[in-house]
Amino acid sequence: MLSQVIINGIMTGFVYALVAVGLTLTWGVMDIINFAHGEFLLWGMYAAFGLWSLFSLDPILSLPVSAALIFILGVFTYFVVVKRVLKASGLTALLATFGLSMVLKNLAQMIFTANYKNVTNTIFASKTIKLGNFFIRQDYLAAAVGSLTLTLLVLTFINKTKTGVAIKATSMNRSTAQLMGINTDRIFAITFGLSGACVGAAAALMVPFTPITPGSCTLYSVLAFVIVALGGFGNITGALYAGLLVGVVEAMGGYFLGTSFKYAIIFLMYLIVMQIRPKGLFGW
Amino acid sequence: MKSVIEIRNLTMKFGELMANEDVSFDIENNGIVSLIGPNGAGKTTLFNCVTGFYKPFSGKVTYWDEAGVEQDITGRPTHEICRKGITRNFQIVKTLSEMTVEQNIMTGAFLHTNKTSEARDLAEGVLRRTGLLARKDILGRNLTIAERKRVEIARALATEPRVLMLDECMAGLNQTEIKDVMNLILDLKAQGLTLLVVEHIMEAIMPISDKIVVLDSGKKIAEGPPQEIANNDEVIKAYLGEKYHAKSKKS
Amino acid sequence: SGGKTTEKTEVEKPAATDATPAEKTDGAEKTDPAEETEKEPAGEVENVKLGAVLPLTGATATTGANLKVAMEVAVDLINNSHDLDWDIAKNEGIAALNGAKIELLFGDCQSDATIASTEAANLLEKDIVGIAGAYASGFSAAVAAQALEYNIPMICGSSSSASLTDGKTYDFASVFNRIAANDEMETKEFYLFLQHLNEKYNAGIKKVAIAYINNAYGIHADEMFAQYAPEYGFEVVAQVAYEPTITAADTEAAQIINANPDVVFQASYIGDLTMFAQAYKAYDYAPKMIMCYCGGFQDASFAEVAKGLGVNYYSGGQASAEVLSDKMPVFKYVNEMYKTKTGLDIDGPALEEFASIILFVQAMEIAGSSEPADIINALRNNSFDAPYLTVGKIEFNENGQNIEMASFITQLIDGVYQVVFPLDEYVTSEPIVNQ
Amino acid sequence: MLKVKNLNTGYGNVQVIYDFSCEVNPGEVVSMVGSNGSGKSTLLKTISGIVRPFSGEIEFMGERIDRLPAHKIVARGIAHVPEGRQVFGKLSVAENLMMGAFIVKDEVEKKKRLDEMFELFPILAERSKQAAETLSGGEQQMLAIARGLMSSPKLLLVDELSLGLAPVLVERVLEALKLISKQVTILLVEQKVQEALEIADRGYVIQNGRLVITGTGAELLESEIVKQAYMGM
């Protein structure tokens, strides 16, 4: 049973990682706390749900669409809210995006009601692969594989492409980046879009096993906070490993210490790890 | 002359890179010691080691306080070293940008008082000495680089140090302004301070230094009075350049 | 009237001519407006104001919105004349008060106890004679604390924590009345049901386990679960608590599965319950029965989930079920009104909140007064008819607990809530025990 | 090539430059001198578009650029080496340089430029993988200059070129600049007035945001104002 628990932990870990990668782009790389990150995820889930209920599209298939929709939401967020508070302290952006998160959350409630929505009968729904003594839930496996692939894609994009490096440069020094001929507004918008696309995709991967209601994403964003810090701000590889670590610690902690402690143990681990590595597991 | 600071076999590494290698020299009481060397020679690193920002890989830094008591300050925390009387500025300026010039300096002045009014009086003296009085209400972030450098010196002075370490405080100033700072430095010396100065501006360094120490690739390559250093072939080759040498010969 | 605001309800004075058009049009209303106008005692009788605090936004908004509809249905029944053989519905307004009508003011506690408290105070300042709400036990307690200070009666429909009426945890027993069965009653009922399954269907149930949400609701459910298991001859093999918000229930489910109980008890809200259900299914775990404390199980969307998973082993306490409509005309009528507004069949909590408004009126009818003190008196010293509930009666003890509310048990069979226990006259299906 | 006409500029509601006009012709090296806070950096920032002028015109190769956003001005062929280095601290030296060539589309061309820069500043080649923030002050300065040159600009604005450079290096960089000036027009802000005016074809002297005198480098070196105010003579 323990190995079963660990496997599940790893699977959830991958999903956490993708949500955290989205956050590490805005918070880690651009240094803007997007408090509406969880609501991005939420709208991604509703997008996937909508596509499923209207067109019977399996979330896995509609993933590009939900990613694209939340990409647009990200770009919109940048131009309408974030851009205007860039010059002020970081906490101002937090306040502004907090306002946005209220709008997004309650708009979801207005449109979809607060009733739980479930995406059922998906390709991988509640099916398992049996490997000897343990099971791997297919919906989890699909999510994990999807998350890993997307994370690696983002990683390559940031480190290897010109736009990716420009994102990092812009985050370090905005006006100098302009002097390099970088359209910083565009770069910020892309980053927010990309961050949105990450959670949009994560949402599509998650809906087969996550009931959707306006409040269901808050915890994900809190966990993403911890994962981003644990992996080192702005470090995408770090977010991936930290996501996995959190997934496994959550599962094992819950198993050994009792499930009411499963999140507390993550926070405790964070505090302990940071005593040894004050800039995150992978930060220097 | 008795030393205030004695640096012995100081070595500092960043990974493979030897930023300081086996450097030893003394800083004499009430003297002006200048530290020169090519870019990347390890001057700032040495500053950082002496002031506790870095813990040296090996070696020892000794300090004699006012009472003449010998103290090992190797790798002590910066604030503790400052309290003993050693203060520095930063090559890459770090003005407190949300504070006014006066407040920047008051922050330094609080080292010796708990009263705001006293700190303000102390700061005023420093403002006057460093010629910043007219700028005292400007926010740090609105200053030019040169002004910031001056604020840094003033802030360091406000802690009433015995030893003042200045890292390129004249960079970016024109000749006239450099003259002012040179005068300020000589003034400070006259008031009994000891100074360790890093500077690339030879016109400023040569006339005021009692002693010059030259670093290259982390190693000390020369030490001596200015005239001697100016004619040291190794220093000319590594640092001063032929043109400067020729020019200084002329004058 | 989903889009109608509290303020408006309050502003609209009971002008003689257009007394309640809003309520009338959207209810399942049949009377003739013209006739109504004549009967109206031309604005002399003042409206009686009641307040209700509900979580209309935030984490528990899921249910709050529906509960509000249920209460509005009650108001409709009370204020207008309906073609139904039940005094409350037939009469227009409160007979004992010269046909005074009910005006119900809502406060949104945003799923936050502190806000519940300020919203309650706000309502209490507006001369209400009674207050209802507020779904989650924590919110109800916050509202009750305010009600106590104003000495205004509170009827709490659906909160189930035993502590609310245990007479020692809180100090508001004098004004507080709770309709829902508390978890203690529910637990006993569950064990009786299991014994019944063992006796009648040879189910062979011995080992029981519980998964419960770690809040006031779950903790008491667990307490009762563990306390009564030995008494009824069952062995507790696992007690798994989990955080009120979770992203997945796999670890929790794994611990249950590991203990391999015959029957699992769940004190879960709809989201967690769904995750558990999916996890059980994914790991091929099928207990003989899963007993759900009122909570997520009663949410209509869970019926879909269970149906989607193709499992029939979920049972739980319920105040009424749609399948009973034919046997209970009042219930049927109420359910229809509710359904036109929400698209859903009325569930337990909604029915209980509905009852809270009805009870206030019944109490006023008995007391012949709308004085809060009289209402309190009447509530405590009478037994009330409740033709919309299977038990048919409501009566409060000295701590404000409804002693009649023995909830009965429904089982989700092919996505339909079938009544399986205990009253023979209401049973609609044989229970199915998973072997 | 560059014409500045009656420029008024500054920050928010603080005016720094008053009614300033100047001109840079193709192939020239033009030096701006002036004491601290006289507004030299502000002038350069206004030309490169990170500070918006209050009024006045800036024309580059016949086109008004004073309303263009900074990144478009770079695309027109103006590179600005800002005061205080402003390297991208967490990026490696090589990445910093590549950012300098952000607007260059041709990868081969980029590579070529990179090699040229490494030739000009060998220390940068040595440190090419190191994070820029861990370079010494002087190394960062070299990086900033090299980065500015990466976009093959038509006009290079250099602010405080020699700041923090060792004397040998100042010599070398000035020589390099002289060499580059055959292909790139240069507008130089420099505190080493002597050196700056020596290599300059023409120079402008600014005081408190106003133009004081202008002339060829040699003329200015001889002028009393310059001698007195800036060279401490």
Next chain:
Amino acid sequence: MVKIKNIFKENLFALILLALFIIVPLAVGKNADIHNIIIYILIYAMVGEGWNLITGFAGQTSFGHAAYFGIGAYAVAVLGNKYDVVPWAGMLAGILIATTLAFLINFQLFRLKGHYFAIATLAVAEILRTLFSVWTYVGSGDGIKILFRPDNKVLWLAIDVRNRLPFLYITLALFVLVFILCKSLENSKMGFYWKAIRESHEVAESIGINPQHYKVYAMMLSAAIAAVGGGLYVQFFKYVDSVVFSLDVSMIFVLVTVLGGIGNVYGPIIGSIIYYTLDLSMRRLFGGTTSGINLIIFGILLVIVVVYQPRGIMGIFDDLVNRRRLAKEKALQRLDTGTPGEGSGGKA
């Protein structure tokens, strides 16, 4: 005499605010609803002041102030309910526990910087939340209800429903104390040191400040203030459970302060007033419907306010002051024309 006049002049804004807080509760009559709101505004503003010390002044973002707020609340509740300890003493105990905890934890935590620290504070609060939700001694998931004690009103501060004024004024008095404390700290050595640390650790150290110590002082003070706030909150609300440690609660203090103006002593109170009036008026205007439209409008208003005034409401005042200063500076500069380099000692 002149001195008194000066004090009056310098603190005019504060005095006007104070007058409003004294008069408005009386002016609205016995309206418990409005009194409630004012009490909450004061409590959240008070904790905001505390948060402002550590985050606004010392620059160490805390997302976990609910930890100290919660401890203050639990101390009063547990001691009062279980041992009949009067709230005054309970509050003292809360302050002690909170400061001790702040000292013990943050001495370690302050090795972390920036966001790493911020997340650590969140982690501490979350761990406390879990502990308190399972710890039966403090009522676990049930929380604790302070039972009503009409018999001993004075010591228990128990508020009589129709008259919340005494409690309101007690809260106001405590808030004023906290405000004066924060304001005097701002211009003290401590305040200067905090601001120096906020801007640069290195600079702080180089002028003899031990950042670790001063950050811990700030946190301890901040925790003490939060504990007072928690203590008041629980007496008023009479109930506390582990939700009090949640991020939502911590965020309240962040939001009101940032909205009002971070790093400014007026920030928390102004922010708190605006935040609650907006929230409340939206709720009362549009609330009670299923859709959450009030929160949507509130969110939009919040965004508009922030976008319009990114430095918080107090930013408007700062701008006014700054403009005056800049004008003065410009005048000075003109007088000096011809001198290269202001005050550099250049020859005129």
